[in-house]
Amino acid sequence: MPCDCLLLESLFCGFRMIYTRSAALLYLLICTLITMKANGFFVGITYVENSIAKGAVCLDGSPPAYHMDKGFGSGINNWLVHLEGGGWCSNVTICLAHKDTRHGSSKKMAKQIAFSGILSNKENFNPDFYNWNKIKVRYCDGSSFTGDVEAIDPANNLYLRGERVWQAVMEDLLEKGMKNAKYALLSGCSSGGLAAILHCDRFRELLPVDAKVKCLSDAGYFINAKDVSGKDHIQAIYNDVVTTHQSAKNLPVSCTSRTEPSLCFFPQNVVQDMYTQLFILNAAYDSWQIKNTLAPGVADPHGHWHYCKLDIKNCSSSQLQTMQGFRSEFLNSVGELMSSSMKGMFINSCYAHCQSEVQETWLRADSPVLDKTPIAKAVGDWYNDRSDFKKIDCPYPCDGSCHNRVFGPNEYSQV
Numbered sequence: 153m154p155c156d157c158l159l160l161e162s163l164f165c166g167f168r169m170i171y172t173r174s175a176a177l178l179y180l181l182i183c184t185l186i187t188m189k190a191n192g193f194f195v196g197i198t199y200v201e202n203s204i205a206k207g208a209v210c211l212d213g214s215p216p217a218y219h220m221d222k223g224f225g226s227g228i229n230n231w232l233v234h235l236e237g238g239g240w241c242s243n244v245t246i247c248l249a250h251k252d253t254r255h256g257s258s259k260k261m262a263k264q265i266a267f268s269g270i271l272s273n274k275e276n277f278n279p280d281f282y283n284w285n286k287i288k289v290r291y292c293d294g295s296s297f298t299g300d301v302e303a304i305d306p307a308n309n310l311y312l313r314g315e316r317v318w319q320a321v322m323e324d325l326l327e328k329g330m331k332n333a334k335y336a337l338l339s340g341c342s343s344g345g346l347a348a349i350l351h352c353d354r355f356r357e358l359l360p361v362d363a364k365v366k367c368l369s370d371a372g373y374f375i376n377a378k379d380v381s382g383k384d385h386i387q388a389i390y391n392d393v394v395t396t397h398q399s400a401k402n403l404p405v406s407c408t409s410r411t412e413p414s415l416c417f418f419p420q421n422v423v424q425d426m427y428t429q430l431f432i433l434n435a436a437y438d439s440w441q442i443k444n445t446l447a448p449g450v451a452d453p454h455g456h457w458h459y460c461k462l463d464i465k466n467c468s469s470s471q472l473q474t475m476q477g478f479r480s481e482f483l484n485s486v487g488e489l490m491s492s493s494m495k496g497m498f499i500n501s502c503y504a505h506c507q508s509e510v511q512e513t514w515l516r517a518d519s520p521v522l523d524k525t526p527i528a529k530a531v532g533d534w535y536n537d538r539s540d541f542k543k544i545d546c547p548y549p550c551d552g553s554c555h556n557r558v559f560g561p562n563e564y565s566q567v
């Protein structure tokens with residue numbers, strides 16, 4: 153529920169006491185209208201039931217799922233496949249904790265979700281992709297769609313089959329018409345944005361040779377940086393993910409043939425060998441990476457970073473200095489891509505994570521801009537070869553167009 157609805161809820165509280173039923177109905181109606189205006193339109197879920205026979209299932213053994221809005225007009229042969237994010241489960245204990253949530257079971261997923269931003273069907277909100285076939289693939293494997301463990305431990309019935317989920321969903325979409333695609337874009341946010349990088353070249357191979365195919369990673373460029381205590385925290389987590397899910401065989405061979413597989417979960421070791429065009433959309437102070445890579449709880453036992461992680465405005469000058477160091481590392485890790493004609497880039501200086509999925513950051517009068525260009529235009533220009541957009545923002549706090557995230561005290565950013 154968006155906050156507008158919470159406000160409405162309290163307004164209607166009084167009325168409800170007297171005219172409970174009609175007030176509740178009116179509330180629901182207004183709330184639905186507000187939600188639709190703010191968040192786009194609702195799209196129903198499709199379960200890929202025949203995947204079960206292939207052993208391509210969520211952590212709990214339920215079928216994978218996606219939401220699809222059919223293309224129309226000149227977009228009927230164009231396909232946008234957007235991969236949902238939701239962190240990773242790096243060991244069996246954590247995967248078991250995910251198993252009975254929407255990130256581990258299609259039984260727990262909402263039957264309708266709002267499509268907005270890059271998934272919007274309105275031309276003025278999403279000028280380059282609005283009439284495409286638009287698919288949001290739900291994330292329920294915890295491995296960025298890379299895992300494939302044959303054995304099932306009867307003691308816990310945990311399935312680690314992300315790679316099979318990827319294949320089964322792609323087969324289903326190809327059958328639904330994607331095999332005739334003329335234009336296609338594989339995108340994703342967070343762990344889905346990482347999956348879009350890891351699967352990009354293989355997605356390209358599934359489609360007709362004369363189709364135009366590119367990939368967009370939104371907040372999926374996770375860098376291999378040390379945490380504030382000097383430890384390789386994120387590298388250890390990725391090592392656990394790749395080991396637990398037996399992902400090595402499904403990571404790009406160009407990387408695994410020259411270095412250890414867990415390092416091939418980091419885009420910085422993968423992107424230079426990709427032959428499909430890639431756009432990297434990322435905040436240099438990505439809020440997930442600041443919270444979980446730079447200053448995870450284990451690296452900050454006294455909680456010095458607690459308020460800073462909730463709201464960048466609360467960071468001390470020494471914390472900001474540390475964050476500028478993180479930005480420098482981030483820019484170093486994308487640096488050599490600046491010269492590649494195969495890559496597009498929108499790296500802004502916001503405290504944000506995932507900027508393509510919601511209208512307020514994708515395209516609105518006040519949405520983030522780089523060089524006066526909003527994200528939707530930068531991505532659209534790059535996709536359609538109108539210009540090769542490649543821009544890096546000046547350091548925080550120079551950018552007044554940011555929509556910086558402010559987290560509630562108990563909010564976790566498992567996007």
Ligand SMILES: *[C@@H]1O[C@H](CO)[C@@H](O)[C@H](O)[C@H]1NC(C)=O
Nearest residue numbers: 242243244245246247389392
């Ligand atoms: C799983 O990972 C968590 C967090 O990293 C850790 O606390 C826990 O001990 C791990 N459990 C096992 C069984 O390795």
Ligand SMILES: CC(=O)N[C@H]1CO[C@H](CO)[C@@H](O)[C@@H]1O
Nearest residue numbers: 458459460463464465466467
């Ligand atoms: C705990 C803390 O420092 N909170 C502050 C964060 O910043 C806002 C305004 O930027 C203050 O109102 C809070 O008190």
